[in-house]
Amino acid sequence: MRLTPFMILLVVMPLLAACPGSDIPGYNELDQTLVGEEAARKSVYDAAASYVPVQVVFENVVGDPTLPPNLKAAIQQVDREVVAAINDYNAAVAALGPAADGTTEKLTALISVLQRAQNLLLQLQAEGALS
Amino acid sequence: METLLPQLLGLAIRGLVSYLGVQAANEVLDQTRQKMVDDQRGPNDAELNGLLASIKARSDRIQNA
Numbered sequence: 077m078r079l080t081p082f083m084i085l086l087v088v089m090p091l092l093a094a095c096p097g098s099d100i101p102g103y104n105e106l107d108q109t110l111v112g113e114e115a116a117r118k119s120v121y122d123a124a125a126s127y128v129p130v131q132v133v134f135e136n137v138v139g140d141p142t143l144p145p146n147l148k149a150a151i152q153q154v155d156r157e158v159v160a161a162i163n164d165y166n167a168a169v170a171a172l173g174p175a176a177d178g179t180t181e182k183l184t185a186l187i188s189v190l191q192r193a194q195n196l197l198l199q200l201q202a203e204g205a206l207s
Numbered sequence: 208m209e210t211l212l213p214q215l216l217g218l219a220i221r222g223l224v225s226y227l228g229v230q231a232a233n234e235v236l237d238q239t240r241q242k243m244v245d246d247q248r249g250p251n252d253a254e255l256n257g258l259l260a261s262i263k264a265r266s267d268r269i270q271n272a
Contacts, residue, residue: 099237100237100240100241100244101244102244103240103241103243103244106243106244106247106248106249109247110248110249113249114248114249114250115249117249117250117251117252117255118243118249118250120255121249121250121254121255121258124255124258124259124262125236125258127262128232128233128236128258128261128262129229129232129233131262131265131266131269132225132228132229132232132265133225133228133229134269135228135265135268135269135272136221136224136225136228137225138269138272139272140221148272151269152269152270152272155266155269155270156266156270159262159263159266162259162262163259166255166259
């Protein structure tokens with residue numbers, strides 16, 4: 077049996093799953109009371125915060141010298157795209173407002189790339205399980 | 208077995224580092240969320256910009272790894 081760096085993720089993923097983004101009572105209910113700029117900032121905050129746990133794992137894995145270059149490049153690429161999408165969404169909220177069509181498009185794009193980041197974690201996990 | 212033990216140790220350490228990193232990041236986020244709930248408000252500019260700055264800083268380290 078040979079342990080690969082990807083098997084790290086076999087350990088990390090369950091731990092990550094045990095760390096939900098927020099279980100603060102009353103936090104999600106704020107969405108029903110906030111309006112205007114506050115509501116807009118919270119939408120950006122929540123979207124950005126959802127990437128933090130994934131990014132922490134990426135940071136830990138990407139520095140492993142045994143990580144294959146193609147997977148390192150994939151992590152760096154999706155990280156660049158997520159950060160760019162967060163910035164685009166933040167800029168759209170500020171310029172157009174949270175309800176504008178252009179802002180909704182940016183949020184949809186951000187959700188899409190966040191999903192790809194999650195999928196990359198799952199892919200790394202699967203490759204570790206198969207090796 | 209002699210080669211497996213160091214690998215297992217490395218795996219455990221790296222898993223622990225990731226776990227602690229995620230825990231620490233979530234703790235910071237939850238502290239801010241708790242303040243918002245206590246004050247019944249959304250994130251202010253400093254809190255939002257702080258989060259975006261921390262993501263950017265972590266991204267820089269990922270890109271330069």
